[in-house]
Amino acid sequence: MRLEKKYLVKEVSEHLEKSTYVFFTNFDRITVAETATLRSSLSEFGAEFHVVKNSVLNVAAQERDLPSLNDYLAGPTAIVVGGNAPAEVAKVLQRFLREKRKLEIKGGILDRSLLTAENVTELTLLPGRNVLRSQLLGVLMSPAQGIVTVLQGVPQGLVNVLNGVPRGLFNVLHAKAVQEH
Helix, strand or coil: CCHHHHHHHHHHHHHHCCCCEEEEEECCCCCHHHHHHHHHHHHCCCCEEEEECHHHHHHHHHHCCCCCCHHHCCCCEEEEECCCCHHHHHHHHHHHHHHHCCCEEEEEEECCEEEEHHHHHHHCCCCCHHHHHHHHHHHHHHHHHHHHHHHHHHHHHHHHHHHHCCHHHHHHHHHHHHHHC
């Protein structure tokens, strides 16, 4: 392998190392300005957009023991990697695709499993990381809230009973209890 190609393979391999996912896109119709806009949107989630040569990407993927990419490496290819929010990044790509009608999502890899373009689209249906965190927090807090409600119920019940006893009767019972002691 030529020295230049070894350098490119190393560079792409380093890109693949940045996250547990990689999305493959066809970028042949987007302009430089649109690419800059996309990169800016992706950077909010720590993701990067890189144009790569198919042969170099294939060699880098093989070196990293990733699944075969032969079905995804036709035509011009760019990869999206980085950050730890693949669903959010997929949403950025899907939004860009919807708005510009230029970017084509070919597929991807998530945790060493191949994804079709449809799988990447399904990722966009997942709630965001903050929504998932708040849902988890709600599930975790639910038993604690139940315990607090039960514990508050016992003293509250006693107070309700005592409030229902007429004042005079309460004074008589209190006086009797004092005499017995």
